[in-house]
Amino acid sequence: MRLTSSLLAVLAALSTLPAAAQEGLEIVGKPEQGKMGFQPAATELARDLQWLDGMINVIIIAIVLFVTALLALAAVRYNRRANATPAKFTHNSPLEIAWTIIPIVILVFIGAFSLPILFKQQEIPEGDINIKVTGYQWYWGYEYTDHEFAFDSYMIGSPATGGDNRLTPEVEEQLVEAGYSRDEFLLATDTAVVVPVGKTVVMTVTGADVIHSWTIPAFGVKQDAVPGRLAQLWFEAEKEGVYFGQCSELCGQAHAYMPITVKVVSEEAYQQWLDGAIEDYAGTPRARQVAAAE
Numbered sequence: 001m002r003l004t005s006s007l008l009a010v011l012a013a014l015s016t017l018p019a020a021a022q023e024g025l026e027i028v029g030k031p032e033q034g035k036m037g038f039q040p041a042a043t044e045l046a047r048d049l050q051w052l053d054g055m056i057n058v059i060i061i062a063i064v065l066f067v068t069a070l071l072a073l074a075a076v077r078y079n080r081r082a083n084a085t086p087a088k089f090t091h092n093s094p095l096e097i098a099w100t101i102i103p104i105v106i107l108v109f110i111g112a113f114s115l116p117i118l119f120k121q122q123e124i125p126e127g128d129i130n131i132k133v134t135g136y137q138w139y140w141g142y143e144y145t146d147h148e149f150a151f152d153s154y155m156i157g158s159p160a161t162g163g164d165n166r167l168t169p170e171v172e173e174q175l176v177e178a179g180y181s182r183d184e185f186l187l188a189t190d191t192a193v194v195v196p197v198g199k200t201v202v203m204t205v206t207g208a209d210v211i212h213s214w215t216i217p218a219f220g221v222k223q224d225a226v227p228g229r230l231a232q233l234w235f236e237a238e239k240e241g242v243y244f245g246q247c248s249e250l251c252g253q254a255h256a257y258m259p260i261t262v263k264v265v266s267e268e269a270y271q272q273w274l275d276g277a278i279e280d281y282a283g284t285p286r287a288r289q290v291a292a293a294e
């Protein structure tokens with residue numbers, strides 16, 4: 001039993017070799033211990049989101065301070081001791097019009113900024129690279145549709161890689177082998193989505209069994225993977241590096257063990273990886289693709 005599991009581990013470690021071809025990539029998109037706020041934005045979409053969050057936060061803080069001040073004023077000036085005989089009037093039309101109109105103006109102001117940002121996310125551009133991602137219980141499958149090859153992506157330390165979803169010394173070894181450290185346990189996968197920097201990537205997202213959700217926080221993208229439906233998201237990563245995400249729709253017992261790893265690499269490294277992947281995963285060779293396009 002032990003022998004088979006260590007054999008599996010070795011096989012899994014070997015199978016990560018093509019994906020680990022991009023050495024020296026900085027780990028950029030990752031949650032940090034004890035930190036608050038967003039991960040560093042790596043796309044225009046994420047920058048927009050984070051700016052919008054900051055802007056709305058200012059409005060929220062202003063409203064909270066204003067309402068708190070009104071409450072304090074009412075409590076101090078109009079309590080029974082300070083104001084023994086209260087006024088008996090019930091209506092104040094100018095005031096009522098003001099507290100109806102002002103919130104509408106605030107909401108329209110917010111909408112004027114948030115809707116364009118929402119549309120930018122949801123209007124899917126023509127992709128330089130098209131990838132179909134399918135959520136399974138409990139891993140992700142990726143299909144590079146332009147080159148007709150597909151592979152699955154399992155968490156390092158998951159049963160498929162010879163582990164049992166716990167951080168053991170063997171799993172730590174596998175992580176190091178694949179270019180990560182024990183800190184990336186629960187985030188790093190055996191194979192990764194590899195995309196070139198500065199190119200438009202369109203991902204078509206679906207689920208095979210239950211609803212999952214594909215996300216990379218640093219890219220500002222998150223899309224539910226619904227069985228029987230195709231949804232799309234897009235991003236254009238601006239900085240080379242490794243980015244992590246996790247399934248974001250509660251999908252069953254091993255929901256916590258189906259992370260997402262995206263490697264953003266130079267165009268050159270991407271072409272190199274693509275050649276290897278077409279070879280490894282029996283994709284359509286480029287020559288034949290060009291011929292088919294003509």
Ligand SMILES: [Cu+2]
Pocket residue numbers: 135136138211212213247248249250251255258
């Ligand atoms: Cu899931």
